[in-house]
Amino acid sequence: MISIGLTGGIGSGKSTVAGFFEELGIPIYYADDRAKSLMVENQELIASIKALLGDQAYTDDGRLNRAYIASQVFSDAELLESLNALVHPAVGKDFSTWAQAQHSPYVIKEAAILFENGSYTRSDATILVTAPENIRLQRVMNRDGASEEAVRARMQHQWPDEQKIPLADYVIENIDLEATRKQVISLHEQLISLKK
Structure with missing residues (x-):
């Protein structure tokens, strides 16, 4: 493929x-949209994000606490890099699985x-x-x-x-x-x- x-x-x-x-x-695989979905669906990724940013990274009903995450990572380049280092491999793996299931040139x-x-x-x-x-x-x-x-x-x-x-x-x-x-x-x- x-x-x-x-x-x-x-x-x-x-x-x-x-x-x-x-x-x-x-x-088309929309990586940014899938990343947002994986951050609330993939249990391993959720645990890693909580370990990095604390339980406040998620709301009580399991949604991303976007305001909190943004306040943490956009003022700290190292923390943003650490978050990306968790999310990007998960997206890469998800993309590979998705791509194998497609039937197009x-x-x-x-x-x-x-x-x-x-x-x-x-x-x-x-x-x-x-x-x-x-x-x-x-x-x-x-x-x-x-x-x-x-x-x-x-x-x-x-x-x-x-x-x-x-x-x-x-x-x-x-x-x-x-x-x-x-x-x-x-x-x-x-x-x-x-x-x-």
Whole structure:
């Protein structure tokens, strides 16, 4: 099974690109969504998170205490790294199981920090979705109702495109939706030919 990593900075439109691939029948594994699910479903992971952050990491009804976790890890880079070191292997294992169950020429793993956490090395190829910073800022401010300062603070946790582009096998520039769709169709045809 050919495994393709799909990533892009906040507001780049990687979910939009993933949706275009889905329209072409390609299964998409949304790593960030699965991570959130595994953090409340996987008992081994739950125990490890509680050992790292304390029982307060979960509410009484077993949900993630997101506010508490954010207050702990976003002001402590070492703690964030420790949390990621627990979550990322669990996601990697879950992705492998999921990928084996798919029946398509290739599968896509969509993840926000594919390059930053090194998981791109476990993909057969990577796609980076880019857009100019001013467009990305505007998209996220409109989508989340967030201030420019809040969006820029979130961007600080991700590498800039200039750092990611040399590591990517394919780059899709997402400014105009129709142009982006054409890039996806063209890339899909290339990826299918890899399987032959």
